Amino acid sequence: MKAPDKIRVKRVPKRGVYDKETIYRILDTDYTCTVSFMHRGVPVGIPTIYGRKGNTLYLHGAGTSRMMLELDKGIDICVTVFNVHALVLAKSAFHHSLNYESVVVFGKGKAIDADQKMDALKAVSDQILKGRWEESRLPNEKELKATTVIAIEIDEASAKIRTGPPSDDKADENLAIWSGIVPIEKQYMVPLPADDYSSANIADSVKVF
Amino acid sequence: MKAPDKIRVKRVPKRGVYDKETIYRILDTDYTCTVSFMHRGVPVGIPTIYGRKGNTLYLHGAGTSRMMLELDKGIDICVTVFNVHALVLAKSAFHHSLNYESVVVFGKGKAIDADQKMDALKAVSDQILKGRWEESRLPNEKELKATTVIAIEIDEASAKIRTGPPSDDKADENLAIWSGIVPIEKQYMVPLPADDYSSANIADSVKVF
Numbered sequence: 001m002k003a004p005d006k007i008r009v010k011r012v013p014k015r016g017v018y019d020k021e022t023i024y025r026i027l028d029t030d031y032t033c034t035v036s037f038m039h040r041g042v043p044v045g046i047p048t049i050y051g052r053k054g055n056t057l058y059l060h061g062a063g064t065s066r067m068m069l070e071l072d073k074g075i076d077i078c079v080t081v082f083n084v085h086a087l088v089l090a091k092s093a094f095h096h097s098l099n100y101e102s103v104v105v106f107g108k109g110k111a112i113d114a115d116q117k118m119d120a121l122k123a124v125s126d127q128i129l130k131g132r133w134e135e136s137r138l139p140n141e142k143e144l145k146a147t148t149v150i151a152i153e154i155d156e157a158s159a160k161i162r163t164g165p166p167s168d169d170k171a172d173e174n175l176a177i178w179s180g181i182v183p184i185e186k187q188y189m190v191p192l193p194a195d196d197y198s199s200a201n202i203a204d205s206v207k208v209f
Numbered sequence: 210m211k212a213p214d215k216i217r218v219k220r221v222p223k224r225g226v227y228d229k230e231t232i233y234r235i236l237d238t239d240y241t242c243t244v245s246f247m248h249r250g251v252p253v254g255i256p257t258i259y260g261r262k263g264n265t266l267y268l269h270g271a272g273t274s275r276m277m278l279e280l281d282k283g284i285d286i287c288v289t290v291f292n293v294h295a296l297v298l299a300k301s302a303f304h305h306s307l308n309y310e311s312v313v314v315f316g317k318g319k320a321i322d323a324d325q326k327m328d329a330l331k332a333v334s335d336q337i338l339k340g341r342w343e344e345s346r347l348p349n350e351k352e353l354k355a356t357t358v359i360a361i362e363i364d365e366a367s368a369k370i371r372t373g374p375p376s377d378d379k380a381d382e383n384l385a386i387w388s389g390i391v392p393i394e395k396q397y398m399v400p401l402p403a404d405d406y407s408s409a410n411i412a413d414s415v416k417v418f
Contacts, residue, residue, distance in 0.1 A: 032307075034243035034289045036254035043252045045245035047291035047311040047369075080243045082256035087397075089415065093334060093345040094352040098241075102256040125302060136302040137381055143303040160256075165403040172346055173404075178412030183398040188296075193389040194374040195382075203387030206298065 017159040026101045026159055027052045027081060031127040035059060036078040039070055050079065051124035057105065057152045058112075058120040068148040071109040077152055079105040084184055090166035091177040097162060099181065105157045109150040120149045131205040226368040235310045235368055236261045236290060240336040244268060245287040248279055259288065260333035266314065266361045267321075267329040277357040280318040286361055288314040293393055299375035300386040306371060308390065314366045318359040329358045340414040 017023075027050075034045045046067055051058045057079055061068040071077060086099035112120055118139070125133040139147070166179050188209040193199040226232075236259075243254045255276055260267045266288055270277040280286060295308035321329055327348070334342040348356070375388050397418040402408040 032291060032293055034245070034254050034291065036243070036245035036252040036287070038247065038252055042285040042315065043245040043247055043287050044315075045243050045254050045287045045289035045313065047289055047309075047313075049307065076251040078245070078252050078254045080254035080256055082241060082243065084241055087338060089338070089341060089400075089412075091346055092348075092352075093330065093342060094348050094356075096334065096337075096341075096345070098258070100256075104254065104256075106251065106253075121302065125305065128305075129296060129298070132298060132305075133302060135386060136305070137300055137384055137386060139301075139303050143301075147303075165401075174406075175346055176406060176410070177344060177346060178402065178407045178410055178415065179404065180400050180402040180407050180415075182400045182415060182418050185396050185398060187394050187396045189392040189394060191298075191389050191391045192374075193387065195388065197383075197385060198387045198389050201385070201387055203298075206387065206389075206391060209391050 017161055018157075023103055023157045023159050024052065026083070026103045027057075028127075029101070030081050030083055032081070034080045035067070035071070036080065037070060037075055039066070045080075049124060049128065051120070051127040053120075053123040055154045057107070057154065058123050059109070059150045059152065060121060060124055060147055063146055063148040065148070068111070068150060071150045072111040072148070074108050074110065077107055077109050079107075079152065085163075086184055087182040088162070088166050089179055089182065091168045091172045091175045091179045095166055095168050097166065099162050099164070101159065101161050103157060103159045105152070105154050107152040107155045109152045112149050112151050114144065117144050117147065117149050120151065121147070129205050132203075135203050135205055226370055227366075231370075232312055232366045232368050233261065235292070235312045236266075237336075238310070239290050239292055240333075241290070243289045244276070244280070245289065246279060246284055248275070254289075258333060258337065260329070260336040262329070262332040264363045266316070266363065267332050268318070268359045268361065269330060269333055269356055272355055272357040274357070277320070277359060280359045281320040281357070283317050283319065286316055286318050288316075288361065294372075295393055296391040297371070297375050298388055298391065300377045300381045300384045300388045304375055304377050306375065308371050308373070310368065310370050312366060312368045314361070314363050316361040316364045318361045321358050321360050323353065326353050326356065326358050329360065330356070338414050341412075344412050344414055
């Protein structure tokens with residue numbers, strides 16, 4: 001995985017991070033992404049979910065979906081993950097920012113063979129909620145057939161990270177203006193069961209919430 | 210704003226929503242997006258923030274940033290917003306889903322004139338935190354000059370929404386498997402002041418957290 005020539009983080013180099021471990025770590029804190037690709041001559045960015053296994057990202061969808069059909073053609077794909085951790089409120093409007101972690105991945109896609117689908121779908125399920133796959137009624141042959149899984153080998157990737165307090169100009173430091181950060185957390189709330197059975201039998205996978 | 214021919218929601222039509230009010234409402238629940246465009250022959254999806262004012266989205270960045278230079282060329286741009294509200298855990302792996310709202314916007318960009326920048330930057334600031342702009346030390350001439358603001362007129366847009374409990378197959382309804390949803394909330398935590406002045410003087414804009 002080399003630093004991408006395409007979109008090397010240029011303007012604020014200190015925020016550009018390229019090592020594989022950091023990129024994998026950020027990818028593993030999330031499961032939602034935007035998948036960008038060309039479709040009928042225009043770029044489109046489609047929100048979806050992914051699973052990572054090694055250097056591969058898996059996307060899935062109905063075999064009839066246009067995105068799946070398109071991604072299987074071996075076209076260039078960009079996968080973007082963006083996690084915001086805080087509002088950064090400086091004294092000057094100019095230095096307002098966010099604390100965040102983001103990853104931009106470049107690669108090409110390919111639909112995987114039928115015999116690999118179970119493992120790949122488990123990777124997507126695990127990405128969202130470990131243990132849930134084992135609790136579920138697993139896909140049958142008809143469902144597997146109706147599902148396309150695209151594997152994207154990560155050819156190039158970059159990460160950006162901002163942390164810490166606001167950075168105001170020296171000249172602004174003594175202005176009588178509140179500055180600081182407002183942390184943001186993604187919180188999972190109490191699970192809501194869908195039926196009587198579920199009301200009485202909480203699953204192990206959702207006990208963590 | 211017409212329903213986009215490019216990417217009309219096809220597979221699950223009941224999840225496709227096109228009316229302007231819904232699209233504006235979803236855009237206004239967020240301020241982070243992925244901006245997709247072609248750059249040197251490949252699609253890239255860059256995470257950033259936006260402000261909406263009427264039918265216009267504003268993106269901003271350093272005048273020297275490659276994205277700003279590129280977007281000002283009048284190329285096709287796609288802006289994607291994706292908010293996840295719950296994990297949807299069905300009895301079958303196949304029917305697992307997310308509750309979410311997403312918007313995909315298509316348009317072209319144009320750098321706005323210097324005399325419009327203040328209003329546009331205020332729109333971006335307001336999108337994140339109402340009232341903060343008025344508290345801040347506003348941009349000076351040098352800062353305004355160093356900042357490019359791209360206005361994207363919303364040519365086409367579509368929204369997708371999923372709500373409610375899991376939808377399992379009839380045949381699975383009595384399986385002894387927990388099913389339900391796990392709500393997810395983006396929570397703003399207690400603001401952390403950056404200096405002594407800010408410790409003693411909480412700003413009105415952050416009192417809401």
